[in-house]
Amino acid sequence: MEIFDYILSLEKRAAAAVSEMSCASFAARNAVLSRLADALREGAASVLAANKVDLDAAAENGVAPQMLDRLALNDTRIEGMAASLEALAALPDAIGAEKVWTRESGIEIHERRVPLGVVAIIFEARPNVTLDAAALCIKTGNVAILRGGKEALHTSMAIRDIICDTLESCGLPRDGVLLVERTEREGANALMTIRGYVDVLIPRGGKGLIRNVVENAKVPVIETGAGNCHVYVEKSADFDMARRIILNAKVQRPSVCNAIESLLCDRAIAKEFLPLFAEDMRERGVEIRADANCIDCFKNAVLATEEDHYTEYNDLILSVKVVENVDEAIDHINTHGTRHSEAIVTRDDAAASRFTDRVDAAAVYVNTSTRFTDGGEFGYGAEIGISTQKLHARGPMGLAALTTVKYIVHSNGEVRK
Amino acid sequence: MEIFDYILSLEKRAAAAVSEMSCASFAARNAVLSRLADALREGAASVLAANKVDLDAAAENGVAPQMLDRLALNDTRIEGMAASLEALAALPDAIGAEKVWTRESGIEIHERRVPLGVVAIIFEARPNVTLDAAALCIKTGNVAILRGGKEALHTSMAIRDIICDTLESCGLPRDGVLLVERTEREGANALMTIRGYVDVLIPRGGKGLIRNVVENAKVPVIETGAGNCHVYVEKSADFDMARRIILNAKVQRPSVCNAIESLLCDRAIAKEFLPLFAEDMRERGVEIRADANCIDCFKNAVLATEEDHYTEYNDLILSVKVVENVDEAIDHINTHGTRHSEAIVTRDDAAASRFTDRVDAAAVYVNTSTRFTDGGEFGYGAEIGISTQKLHARGPMGLAALTTVKYIVHSNGEVRK
Numbered sequence: 001m002e003i004f005d006y007i008l009s010l011e012k013r014a015a016a017a018v019s020e021m022s023c024a025s026f027a028a029r030n031a032v033l034s035r036l037a038d039a040l041r042e043g044a045a046s047v048l049a050a051n052k053v054d055l056d057a058a059a060e061n062g063v064a065p066q067m068l069d070r071l072a073l074n075d076t077r078i079e080g081m082a083a084s085l086e087a088l089a090a091l092p093d094a095i096g097a098e099k100v101w102t103r104e105s106g107i108e109i110h111e112r113r114v115p116l117g118v119v120a121i122i123f124e125a126r127p128n129v130t131l132d133a134a135a136l137c138i139k140t141g142n143v144a145i146l147r148g149g150k151e152a153l154h155t156s157m158a159i160r161d162i163i164c165d166t167l168e169s170c171g172l173p174r175d176g177v178l179l180v181e182r183t184e185r186e187g188a189n190a191l192m193t194i195r196g197y198v199d200v201l202i203p204r205g206g207k208g209l210i211r212n213v214v215e216n217a218k219v220p221v222i223e224t225g226a227g228n229c230h231v232y233v234e235k236s237a238d239f240d241m242a243r244r245i246i247l248n249a250k251v252q253r254p255s256v257c258n259a260i261e262s263l264l265c266d267r268a269i270a271k272e273f274l275p276l277f278a279e280d281m282r283e284r285g286v287e288i289r290a291d292a293n294c295i296d297c298f299k300n301a302v303l304a305t306e307e308d309h310y311t312e313y314n315d316l317i318l319s320v321k322v323v324e325n326v327d328e329a330i331d332h333i334n335t336h337g338t339r340h341s342e343a344i345v346t347r348d349d350a351a352a353s354r355f356t357d358r359v360d361a362a363a364v365y366v367n368t369s370t371r372f373t374d375g376g377e378f379g380y381g382a383e384i385g386i387s388t389q390k391l392h393a394r395g396p397m398g399l400a401a402l403t404t405v406k407y408i409v410h411s412n413g414e415v416r417k
Numbered sequence: 418m419e420i421f422d423y424i425l426s427l428e429k430r431a432a433a434a435v436s437e438m439s440c441a442s443f444a445a446r447n448a449v450l451s452r453l454a455d456a457l458r459e460g461a462a463s464v465l466a467a468n469k470v471d472l473d474a475a476a477e478n479g480v481a482p483q484m485l486d487r488l489a490l491n492d493t494r495i496e497g498m499a500a501s502l503e504a505l506a507a508l509p510d511a512i513g514a515e516k517v518w519t520r521e522s523g524i525e526i527h528e529r530r531v532p533l534g535v536v537a538i539i540f541e542a543r544p545n546v547t548l549d550a551a552a553l554c555i556k557t558g559n560v561a562i563l564r565g566g567k568e569a570l571h572t573s574m575a576i577r578d579i580i581c582d583t584l585e586s587c588g589l590p591r592d593g594v595l596l597v598e599r600t601e602r603e604g605a606n607a608l609m610t611i612r613g614y615v616d617v618l619i620p621r622g623g624k625g626l627i628r629n630v631v632e633n634a635k636v637p638v639i640e641t642g643a644g645n646c647h648v649y650v651e652k653s654a655d656f657d658m659a660r661r662i663i664l665n666a667k668v669q670r671p672s673v674c675n676a677i678e679s680l681l682c683d684r685a686i687a688k689e690f691l692p693l694f695a696e697d698m699r700e701r702g703v704e705i706r707a708d709a710n711c712i713d714c715f716k717n718a719v720l721a722t723e724e725d726h727y728t729e730y731n732d733l734i735l736s737v738k739v740v741e742n743v744d745e746a747i748d749h750i751n752t753h754g755t756r757h758s759e760a761i762v763t764r765d766d767a768a769a770s771r772f773t774d775r776v777d778a779a780a781v782y783v784n785t786s787t788r789f790t791d792g793g794e795f796g797y798g799a800e801i802g803i804s805t806q807k808l809h810a811r812g813p814m815g816l817a818a819l820t821t822v823k824y825i826v827h828s829n830g831e832v833r834k
Contacts, residue, residue: 241830248832371833392809404807413658415665416788
């Protein structure tokens with residue numbers, strides 16, 4: 001079969017399963033998740049055997065150690081995956097709620113929260129995402145089409161088998177979760193471009209994957225994007241607080257999207273604050289790339305280029321710029337940022353309001369680390385990803401991001417005047 | 418200037434106006450709309466003069482009468498436009514509301530409703546849409562980039578001048594509303610594909626326009642799609658009610674997206690019901706395209722093809738199919754429909770529930786005409802369009818569809834553990 005026809009056939013199977021999956025009761029969907037946790041524990045040997053096939057092939061092909069680590073499962077990781085299924089089963093329902101109103105025309109309108117339908121997820125070679133993405137879709141009554149990295153295919157197929165057996169044993173369609181088993185690049189392209197079956201496509205992974213999806217998709221996409229985040233130290237800032245926030249936002253986990261890549265500092269305090277900050281960064285081995293207007297405050301800083309201000313390093317590197325005031329900071333962020341997470345440190349309420357009102361980002365922080373942009377930290381229980389787009393979902397996405405509404409209208413034979 | 422650079426320059430001007438427009442108070446935004454109503458009445462002569470230029474050119478170029486009618490303004494239409502601005506000014510605010518919660522970590526999260534930012538709208542040669550689209554964006558604190566059909570360009574420019582003068586006289590940026598004055602096709606393509614400035618692109622118009630946008634856009638789009646809508650007459654239906662609903666849904670205004678294109682009828686009542694229905698249709702001049710399983714019920718019906726079941730006629734034509742039961746009706750609709758508006762006529766609550774649960778459409782009606790799918794009928798006051806996609810907005814879109822959220826997080830120096 002041509003790869004296009006193969007993907008189309010999967011999408012048609014998904015469409016045929018939508019009705020049963022979307023009508024499954026809350027109890028039935030949670031029962032699947034609970035049973036799946038047990039089935040995963042019981043089937044751990046088969047999953048680990050498949051994982052060994054993937055790991056051996058990856059090692060032979062010279063896959064990087066970091067990727068091997070993401071690919072590898074063991075008993076502890078499988079128990080963690082099972083426990084997360086049980087936690088998900090305990091979360092409240094994200095579908096079914098209704099808002100009801102009546103109109104003078106005599107119609108009664110029910111705005112009902114419903115599943116999206118068919119959710120396609122493209123991700124890298126991380127077998128835990130296969131389970132996690134399927135579970136989020138089951139929880140919300142959606143049908144999942146999963147397309148993971150080819151290095152994890154055997155592991156994903158073993159996990160998929162357990163999921164589909166569990167769906168069937170709970171009276172739900174096996175096709176509620178579908179795995180793309182053919183990992184040619186053209187398969188991902190077909191998933192992005194065949195219109196009419198996929199209600200949303202979510203890329204989960206690195207920049208290259210997300211850019212490819214956003215540039216080429218003809219189906220609706222939720223972009224889980226890059227984070228070029230800033231901390232701005234306003235002239236009234238408490239220096240100790242500013243240093244603590246910068247350290248946390250830059251150093252705690254530099255590889256993640258809510259870590260900062262840039263420091264902005266008011267000129268009025270630069271000479272006093274930047275040397276203290278420089279010492280913190282030096283101790284933690286953070287490389288500084290500074291603008292000409294502040295490079296003298298650092299011993300070993302590199303001169304920052306305009307390119308630096310657009311770069312998400314995801315590493316122990318930080319660009320530094322001195323600004324005149326809050327408005328220059330806002331302009332710089334709105335020009336160079338990726339609308340993810342931005343912070344101001346200040347004791348001036350007017351400056352804080354101006355910053356939070358005018359910075360265009362999913363999450364804007366006052367005297368708080370940007371690292372809190374996270375579904376768990378926001379209290380959502382589960383996280384689909386962090387959206388950097390504005391349509392449908394913005395910032396940390398909980399289960400609600402996998403839902404839409406449907407209007408159900410009743411009357412006793414009303415017609416439009 | 419190359420057309421690409423021209424569009425890019427407009428988008429940069431739009432981006433520069435976002436901050437002021439998004440921070441304008443509710444009173445300021447409404448004041449613009451009220452003053453604009455007056456300015457439009459006062460400036461009617463200039464608008465009508467520009468409109469005459471467009472009309473003369475269109476007549477010379479042999480533009481179809483229907484299009485000329487949509488293009489033409491007169492005092493009555495201008496007064497209608499001014500009155501709709503005053504109605505819009507009276508609607509409640511769609512931005513600014515906050516949901517607030519605190520977390521054990523010590524952070525306080527404000528989920529604030531905010532404008533999308535830059536809203537681009539591509540539409541046909543309808544000068545009233547120029548005003549309407551600009552007004553909806555002003556009401557919601559968005560910056561508008563408007564690209565209308567070239568036949569209405571002079572009229573749109575005259576309206577744009579009044580809008581921008583009014584924005585300026587109210588202390589808001591002139592660039593809050595921008596009109597694309599160069600109407601080459603490549604300009605529309607640039608608007609669809611330049612990423613990073615346009616937060617949402619909304620096509621308003623016919624099928625060709627919408628398909629072009631959906632197929633080619635690389636910026637986020639809200640699809641306001643076609644309506645291939647059905648009425649399904651279930652075997653327990655009240656025949657008089659079914660006939661009244663079908664007449665209204667088919668005949669009252671056949672050119673609109675919430676009119677029906679197809680009738681489904683249970684086999685158990687087909688022989689009794691279809692002749693009554695046939696008489697109604699014959700009286701109103703509706704052409705019937707019937708399946709082989711019911712063509713005998715009609716005197717002059719054409720045999721329906723599979724193509725007919727996928728067609729939105731927007732005309733006095735209706736396809737008819739006999740089905741075994743509610744499940745066959747649901748399957749037929751989910752396969753052939755466009756997820757817009759679907760109706761069941763029934764006295765059986767179980768059949769009604771099965772239909773409303775399983776039909777995948779923005780609006781599903783029980784014993785009610787599909788013609789109610791409309792922002793005004795739903796009570797939204799203003800309507801941006803009717804979305805047939807599931808992300809962000811579904812069905813009739815009120816002002817809320819032009820908004821998103823922003824998270825504003827406060828604490829006293831909290832960092833992530």
